[in-house]
Amino acid sequence: MTQQPQSASVRSVAGDSTRSFTTVVAMTAALGGLLFGYDTGVISGALLFLKGTFGLSAAMEGTVTSAVLAGATVAAIFGGWLADRFGRRPVMLVLAFLFVGGALLSAAARSVEVLIGARVLIGVCIGVVSFVAPLYIAELAPPARRGALVSLNQLAITIGILVSYIVDMTFADSGAWRWMLGLGAVPGLVLACGMLVLPESPRWLVKRSRLDEARTVLLRARSEDADIDCEIADIREDLALERNAPGWRAFRAPAMRWPLFIGIGLAILQQVTGINTVIYYAPTIFLAAGFHSASASILATAGVGVVNVLLTVVALRIIDRAGRRVLLLTGTAGMAVSLLIFAVGFAYGGALPGFRWIAVLSVMAYVGFFAIGLGPIFWLLISEIFPLGVRGRAMGVATVANWGFNLLVALTFLQMLQALGPATTFLIYAGLSVVGWLFAFHFVPETRGHSLEQIERFWIERRPVREWG
Ligand code: BGC
Numbered sequence: 001m002t003q004q005p006q007s008a009s010v011r012s013v014a015g016d017s018t019r020s021f022t023t024v025v026a027m028t029a030a031l032g033g034l035l036f037g038y039d040t041g042v043i044s045g046a047l048l049f050l051k052g053t054f055g056l057s058a059a060m061e062g063t064v065t066s067a068v069l070a071g072a073t074v075a076a077i078f079g080g081w082l083a084d085r086f087g088r089r090p091v092m093l094v095l096a097f098l099f100v101g102g103a104l105l106s107a108a109a110r111s112v113e114v115l116i117g118a119r120v121l122i123g124v125c126i127g128v129v130s131f132v133a134p135l136y137i138a139e140l141a142p143p144a145r146r147g148a149l150v151s152l153n154q155l156a157i158t159i160g161i162l163v164s165y166i167v168d169m170t171f172a173d174s175g176a177w178r179w180m181l182g183l184g185a186v187p188g189l190v191l192a193c194g195m196l197v198l199p200e201s202p203r204w205l206v207k208r209s210r211l212d213e214a215r216t217v218l219l220r221a222r223s224e225d226a227d228i229d230c231e232i233a234d235i236r237e238d239l240a241l242e243r244n245a246p247g248w249r250a251f252r253a254p255a256m257r258w259p260l261f262i263g264i265g266l267a268i269l270q271q272v273t274g275i276n277t278v279i280y281y282a283p284t285i286f287l288a289a290g291f292h293s294a295s296a297s298i299l300a301t302a303g304v305g306v307v308n309v310l311l312t313v314v315a316l317r318i319i320d321r322a323g324r325r326v327l328l329l330t331g332t333a334g335m336a337v338s339l340l341i342f343a344v345g346f347a348y349g350g351a352l353p354g355f356r357w358i359a360v361l362s363v364m365a366y367v368g369f370f371a372i373g374l375g376p377i378f379w380l381l382i383s384e385i386f387p388l389g390v391r392g393r394a395m396g397v398a399t400v401a402n403w404g405f406n407l408l409v410a411l412t413f414l415q416m417l418q419a420l421g422p423a424t425t426f427l428i429y430a431g432l433s434v435v436g437w438l439f440a441f442h443f444v445p446e447t448r449g450h451s452l453e454q455i456e457r458f459w460i461e462r463r464p465v466r467e468w469g
Contacts, residue, residue: 018220018221018222018223018224019145021220021221022140022141022142022145022149022221023149025137025140025198025199025221026137026140026141026149026150026152026153027152028190028191028194028195028198029092029133029136029137029153029194029195029198030133030137030152030153030155030156031096031156031187031190031191031194032092032095032096032129032130032132032133032153032156032191033129033130033133033152033153033154033155033156033157033160034156034157034159034160034163034187035099035125035126035129035160035184035187035188035191036126036129036130036156036157036160037156037157037158037159037160037161037162037163037164038160038161038163038164038183038184038187039068039099039103039122039126039160039164039184040068040069040126040160040161040164040279040280041160041161041162041163041164041165041168041279042164042167042168042180042181042184043064043065043068043119044065044168044280044281044283045164045165045167045168045169045171045172045180046168046177046180046181047061047064047065048172048175049175049176049177050064050115050177052175053177054111054112054115056112060112062411063116064112064115064116064119065280065410066407066410066411067116067119067120067123068119068120068122068123068126069123069403069406069407069410070120070123070407071119071120071121071122071123071124071126071127072123072124072126072127072130072403072406073123073127073400073403073404073406073407074124074127075123075124075125075126075127075128076127076128076130076131076396076397076399076400076402076403077396077397077400078396079091079127079128079131079132079392079396079399080131080392080393080394080395080396080397080399081392081393081396082128082392083128083132083135083392083396084389084390084391084392084393087200087201087204087208088132088135088136088139088200088201088204088392089136089195089198089199089200089201091128091132092129092132092133092136092191092195093192093195093196095125095128095129095132095191096188096189096191096192096195097188097192098121098124098125099122099125099129099184099185099187099188099191100185100188100189100192101121102118102119102121102122102125102184103122103181103182103183103184103185103188104182104185105117105118105121106118106119106122106181106182107178107179107181107182107185108178108182122184127399127403130379130399130402130403131379131382131383131395131396131398131399132392132395133153134150134153134379134380134382134383134395135201135383135391135392135395136201137149137150137152137153137383138150138380138383138384138452139201139202139203139204139391139452140199140201140202140217140221141221142221142222142223142226143449143450143451143452144320144449145320146320146380146384147316147319147320147324147380147448148316148317148319148320150376150379150380150383150384151312151315151316151319151376151379151380152316153379154312154315154375154376154379154380155309155312155313155316155376157375158305158308158309158312158371158375159309160187161279161305161308162302162305162306162308162309164180165298165301165302165305166302167179167180167183168180169298169302199213199216199217199220200213200217201217202214202217202218202221202232202235203235203388203391203452205217206232206235206236206239207235207239207388207389211232214232214235215228215229215232218231218232231451231453234451234453235388235453237453238387238388238453238456238457239388239389241456241460242387242388242389242390248390248393250387250389250390251390251393251394254462255387255456255459255460255462256386256387256390256394256459258443258459258465259385259386259387259394259459260394260397260398261443262381262385262443262444262445263381263382263385263386263394263395263397263398264397264398264401265439265443266374266377266378266381266382266398266439266440266444267378267382267398267399267401267402267405268401268402268405269332269374269378269432269435269436269439270374270375270378270402271402271405271406271408271409272405272408272409272429272432273332273335273370273374273429273432273433273436274339274409274413274426274429274432275367275370275374275375276406276409276410277409277413277429278304278363278366278367279304279308280410280413281413281414282297282300282301282304282363283297283298283300283301284297284414284417285359285363285422286300286301286356286359286360286363288417288422289346289355289356289359289360289422290353290355290356290359291356300360303360303364304363304364304367307364307367307368307371308367308368308370308371308375309371310368310371311367311368311369311371311372312371312372312375312376314371314372315327315371315372315373315375315376315377316376319376319377319380319448320448320449323446323448323469324377324380324381324444324446324447324448325440325444325445325446325469327372327373327376327377328373328374328377328440328444329373329437329440329441330369330372330373331369331370331371331372331373331374331375331377332369332373332374332433332434332436332437332440333369333433333437334365334366334368334369334372334373335366335369335370335373335374335430335433335436336430336431336433336434336436336437338362338363338365338366338369339362339366339426339427339429339430339433340427340430341358341362341365342358342359342362342363342366342426343422343423343424343425343426343427343430344423345358345359345362346359346421346422346423346426347423374436378402381444381447382394382395382398382399383395384447384452384455385445385447385455385459387456387459388452388456413425416428442465443465444465445458445465445468445469446468446469447468448469450468
């Protein structure tokens with residue numbers, strides 16, 4: 001009897017160290033998300049001064065802005081293959097160094113061509129890290145905490161965006177765009193140091209038959225009472241089921257159809273519901289809504305950034321209890337309603353002095369609902385629903401769709417504003433959010449609490465989505 005409290009405390013110390021190990025791994029990998037957010041957010045502020053330094057034409061401005069998105073779209077195509085072939089860790093490590101190189105190169109650019117080249121390089125890194133980071137975290141995380149740990153990556157994206165707004169504001173007076181772009185090297189360097197010491201994903205190790213190494217990693221990443229041998233046996237069993245169709249041919253397997261449909265569908269919906277019109281163009285939107293000074297619009301934009309971070313924290317805290325579906329359905333419904341209020345406000349009250357506050361509040365509500373739903377859950381689900389044998393490549397395919405539609409929305413938004421006016425433009429995004437809700441309701445399964453291997457088997461058994469939860 002006297003020994004019981006001691007063994008309980010020993011177990012709790014072991015449990016604590018396991019928890020902190022997985023948390024440290026996830027937080028380090030999530031620096032990839034921080035870079036994603038920072039590098040996509042920073043350009044809007046830097047652009048004002050780049051125009052002066054390089055005498056950019058409107059077309060060139062568009063090229064500088066979309067260089068990252070184009071690089072990201074293309075890179076996601078081959079990034080998945082690299083992660084499956086060489087492992088998650090080496091890919092993350094090389095990316096970290098390239099991030100540092102890209103940031104320094106863009107900060108030192110003496111010609112617009114070099115600047116565009118550096119931004120494309122950063123885009124390549126963002127495209128790959130955007131899915132390899134969640135993939136790596138998901139494969140290390142215990143099922144009960146996977147939602148929160150993977151979503152740390154989304155939290156880091158939102159923090160990166162917010163930091164980029166703050167950095168832009170800090171250097172706005174001096175116009176020091178080289179600092180704005182160059183500071184991205186700092187998280188890149190920390191990520192590189194972290195990846196030098198972090199382990200490879202245990203699932204990738206099993207796939208490569210490096211069982212002893214996989215066991216060592218799992219021993220550190222699981223609680224004392226976890227059955228490591230059983231977990232390894234489960235992974236091997238699933239791999240054996242996949243062996244029949246190796247490589248890209250595996251994409252044609254019947255068990256791949258639904259996950260691909262859901263992954264690509266959510267990828268497109270995450271973008272066509274318009275989030276980045278706000279993230280990239282919020283000051284323009286607020287000026288159109290009646291804010292007269294640029295500084296007031298920029299401040300309102302920073303407010304949007306804060307809401308994005310805070311609501312992502314809320315999502316993170318409840319995602320493993322409430323489940324993915326509830327958050328996705330609440331999020332898309334809330335996005336549709338807030339966009340509707342914004343669009344109707346523009347149509348009928350755009351000229352009223354109080355309208356700008358309705359605009360700010362509805363845009364904040366919209367971003368908040370994105371942050372608890374489509375934001376984290378898209379990246380989480382695509383790290384969970386694909387079979388191990390092709391997980392990297394399949395996530396790459398969904399990610400290509402995500403970046404491709406991100407680019408499309410970024411390129412068409414300003415034209416839509418001009419041709420259709422803000423009310424109709426945002427009504428279209430509201431309609432697409434309703435499509436998002438219907439899609440989630442009918443097709444998205446509940447993955448909470450299931451191991452990645454169970455999820456894979458559910459597809460093979462063709463278990464109806466409604467019966468997963
Ligand atoms: C999306 C990005 C978006 C960000 C905003 C991410 O999940 O993929 O396109 O800029 O969320 O927080």
